[in-house]
Amino acid sequence: MDFYEIETKYGAGVYAKQHLSIVRGQGASLFDADGNEYLDCTSGHGVANLGHAHPKVAEAIAKQASTLITLFESYPNDKRATLMQKMVTLVPGLERVFFCNSGTEAVEAALKFARISTGRTKFVAAMRAFHGRTFGALSATFNKRYRQGVEPLVPGFSHVPYNNIEALENAVTDKTAAVILEVIQGEGGVYPADPEYIQAARRICDEKGALLIIDEIQSGFGRTGMMFAVQHFDVTPDMLCCAKSLAGGVPMGAVLIGEKVDNLTPGTHGTTFGGNPLSCAAGLAALAAIEEEDLAGQAAEKGAYLMDKLRQIDSPIIREVRGMGLMVGVELKQKVAPYLKALQDRNILALNAGMTVLRLLPPLVISYEQLDRLVVALTDVLTAEDS
Numbered sequence: 001m002d003f004y005e006i007e008t009k010y011g012a013g014v015y016a017k018q019h020l021s022i023v024r025g026q027g028a029s030l031f032d033a034d035g036n037e038y039l040d041c042t043s044g045h046g047v048a049n050l051g052h053a054h055p056k057v058a059e060a061i062a063k064q065a066s067t068l069i070t071l072f073e074s075y076p077n078d079k080r081a082t083l084m085q086k087m088v089t090l091v092p093g094l095e096r097v098f099f100c101n102s103g104t105e106a107v108e109a110a111l112k113f114a115r116i117s118t119g120r121t122k123f124v125a126a127m128r129a130f131h132g133r134t135f136g137a138l139s140a141t142f143n144k145r146y147r148q149g150v151e152p153l154v155p156g157f158s159h160v161p162y163n164n165i166e167a168l169e170n171a172v173t174d175k176t177a178a179v180i181l182e183v184i185q186g187e188g189g190v191y192p193a194d195p196e197y198i199q200a201a202r203r204i205c206d207e208k209g210a211l212l213i214i215d216e217i218q219s220g221f222g223r224t225g226m227m228f229a230v231q232h233f234d235v236t237p238d239m240l241c242c243a244k245s246l247a248g249g250v251p252m253g254a255v256l257i258g259e260k261v262d263n264l265t266p267g268t269h270g271t272t273f274g275g276n277p278l279s280c281a282a283g284l285a286a287l288a289a290i291e292e293e294d295l296a297g298q299a300a301e302k303g304a305y306l307m308d309k310l311r312q313i314d315s316p317i318i319r320e321v322r323g324m325g326l327m328v329g330v331e332l333k334q335k336v337a338p339y340l341k342a343l344q345d346r347n348i349l350a351l352n353a354g355m356t357v358l359r360l361l362p363p364l365v366i367s368y369e370q371l372d373r374l375v376v377a378l379t380d381v382l383t384a385e386d387s
């Protein structure tokens with residue numbers, strides 16, 4: 001049996017498996033067992049901002065693995081304390097941090113903190129939003145596809161059209177604990193927010209006494225051309241959820257917390273693996289590399305280069321090219337699945353975002369040659385006679 005057959009036979013069945021097994025990565029390249037190279041424009045759904053097998057992250061993990069892997073947060077630790085000090089410098093005004101292990105857990109924590117802190121129960125999220133798959137985060141997620149079959153979800157959530165200030169204004173009341181928003185919707189189709197929308201969300205929350213939670217799980221750590229996408233708009237949320245590339249690929253999530261969030265006393269929340277020294281050591285190495293290599297600056301420049309080239313593709317099936325930095329969506333007038341397959345046949349791995357959007361989330365270390373290779377392949381598949 002090959003790996004595909006084994007995983008299809010023994011896996012739970014919740015993932016659509018590709019007929020492509022990957023055994024190694026380097027920078028923006030992935031390799032199968034025969035050594036064939038694939039250009040990775042998925043980054044494991046936005047995790048590998050630093051590329052695969054980054055030497056500094058690999059070294060930090062190896063060193064920490066033979067020092068101390070696990071330690072519950074009740075016991076302070078050198079790596080965790082140092083990472084906390086680093087995390088609270090990332091967004092001025094967010095001066096505390098809660099560590100967890102994934103994106104959905106970061107959202108789950110932020111939702112709980114909002115209820116604990118405000119004593120209110122309601123949440124306002126956006127249509128097309130994706131915030132994760134555990135019950136709280138799933139309740140903030142909009143698409144029926146993720147919700148069907150597991151309802152009832154957590155009560156108290158409503159969804160408003162994205163980028164519509166009036167609708168948000170009407171939905172937030174004195175019962176709203178928090179508004180939760182992505183600055184650029186990822187899974188929902190790569191839709192950037194209007195700057196005025198995020199700024200209005202801040203104002204509306206302040207006026208109504210609600211907290212503003214910004215989900216940067218996909219857009220964080222340089223991806224959009226700033227450390228966090230919300231920093232493009234000069235807005236400070238009350239909580240910022242992050243995960244994915246925080247620890248260079250080692251599972252880790254975090255909530256950065258502002259001063260309006262309080263009543264977080266021992267026992268109100270927690271998680272066994274949260275802030276474990278292995279993830280923290282990886283996080284320290286990853287954040288140092290993101291800053292030293294100016295990955296945010298690289299994402300801004302490479303993203304502008306890529307979107308410019310993509311907009312020059314003369315194809316009747318492209319509806320729109322949009323994005324921020326290296327979080328790029330190519331909306332097609334048709335279903336995207338056959339084009340993803342055609343790209344994979346040309347050794348390029350990309351993602352969908354819904355039925356018609358082709359999503360590109362390459363490692364931020366991708367080279368200009370590799371970006372050109374992507375553009376040539378995309379031009380090829382999107383302008384083919386039978387496309």
Ligand SMILES: Cc1ncc(COP(=O)(O)O)c(C=O)c1O
Pocket residue numbers: 045102103104105107130131132133182186187215216217218219243244
């Ligand atoms: C914006 C956003 N929020 C939350 C999540 C959930 O993260 P995780 O899959 O680590 O639970 C994702 C995952 O894609 C995401 O893109």
